[in-house]
Amino acid sequence: MRGDPDDRTPEQLLSFGVVNLDKPPGPSAHQVAGWLRDLAGVNRAAHAGTLDPKVTGCLPTLLGDAVRLAQVFDDAIKEYVAVLELHGPPPADLDSVVAEFEGDIHQKPPRKSAVVRQLRTRRIHGLELLEVQDRQALLRIICESGTYVRKLCHDIGLAAGTGAHMGHLRRTATGTFNDTTLASIHDVHDAVVEWRERGDDAPLRAVVQPAERALTDIPRVQIAESAANQVAEGAPVYAPGVLAAETDELGTLVACYTPDGAAVCLGTLVGDPAADRGSVVNLERVLV
Template identity: 30%
Template sequence: MASGILNINKPPGMASFAVVSLVRRLTGVRRVGHAGTLDPTADGVLPICLGRATRVVEYLVNAPKTYYAAIRLGSATDTYDSEGTVTATGDPSSVTQEEMEAALAGFVGQIEQIPPMYSALKYEGQPLYRYARAGKTAPRQARTVTIHRLELRRFAPPLVEVELEVGRGAYVRTLAHDLGERLGCHAHLERLTRLRSGPFSLADALGLDELREAAEHGTWRELLYPVDRVLESWYAALLGQQHTRDACRGRLLVLTPVRQELVDLPLDTPCRAYSEEGEFLAILRYRGADRWQPERVFATL
């Protein structure tokens, strides 16, 4: 079974799950999943994991993501984006670029966000959007999210364009809405493009037509990134034959550090493990005293 990751450029107007279904149909691989939902109206990087690569989805979901967003000042909507019904209006004509930059700076770092009602988060087993579509409101708890970077790229009221890098769970729609409230003129997200997800960038992303053509010619496997591409920022361990066998069996490993920086690592530090032949074997977690526990095993003996 083929395993690896496709860096897909999702077009606007298509749901993330629809891309998963298309990849499954074109490749014939049954185990397929995406690493971080993009709203149907958004476009850009959507990593699609196939086969054993579905086991690294959680690490991609946790990776920082970079977006380019166009925010329209002067009106708020119930969905926080351009697809929704206008719920409030205001006059953005008095907002200066300096005020905008100061407001944006206030969102950088760890902030509290209340998820939008039109989202896939669940309350009592049902997605919030189902309550919203029924005209109901469900209780939502504020969540702490991280905005690593938020920069103004174009100031042309009522439209402003920003580039931002965010951590897991951050809603750009909510940020656009909250920005409008902070400025006192209301706002909503008009366009959103994901520029990067972990190691995958828009510049290298694959269009769906390119994938269809590769599937027709039987060359789509050549487009796969290896499973461990997601983990390249981690430490790596090269294991000998006995340690390789133990890792593949999920046994605790005792590995002598070869560099000073590897002494007294924090507990639960992750590591990639490889055989002497360079085969990606497993994800290890540090348990202290030079001990490493296989967390996910990808190779077989």
């Protein structure tokens, strides 16, 4: 087992860690994840939600065995700041036009997307007009995963009667990761060099967090060390091994931890955590 996340060695941190990366403009999200993989010296890395090459901002990237956690980002709420480039003078009621797009909207993925082009519903949790200057408007968008901001900007332009397209786009949050703790590629590079060449791991710990950080929003189930050893061999979590649980709602995705806070697996709650017998968690991803 990996033990207390706060006591892990740099090698353990890199092999089961997450970087809240500030993606630069230019490379694709896949390329950036590849750079981090090579910097960390691990065999795998995965980003939490694609960003187009020109888009910047929050791109949590999982290292090593932490790629097994990628599913927790599938439904993560995203937040963006976008420049709306209007094709004519902004209407006096632009605030009202923008407000009409809060709630459920219908979108068809663009032709270049990797998904089937079928009309689908996405929820806009928040949409705020921050500033208007000439023919540019600054928007803050909080939306469901899978929302096409470029299409949203196009549709706002049609509703405004001017036409519009998306200018610069920056993602400011993905789930519980936001732009207050971002690290650049250069930060990660310098931290790795500082540790490998000078033995100072403090900068590395500042930019690479234990992978458990990605599970903040997932209900916890604490299990005994003996149960964790069985899970590592592929067994489900049985009631006698459960020490505590944050939920008893069946069908919930949960994360199982050892008493010292190390994540062991992701699974589905299928039984009463307070029961004396029977399966409590069916495994989806073993993390150890």
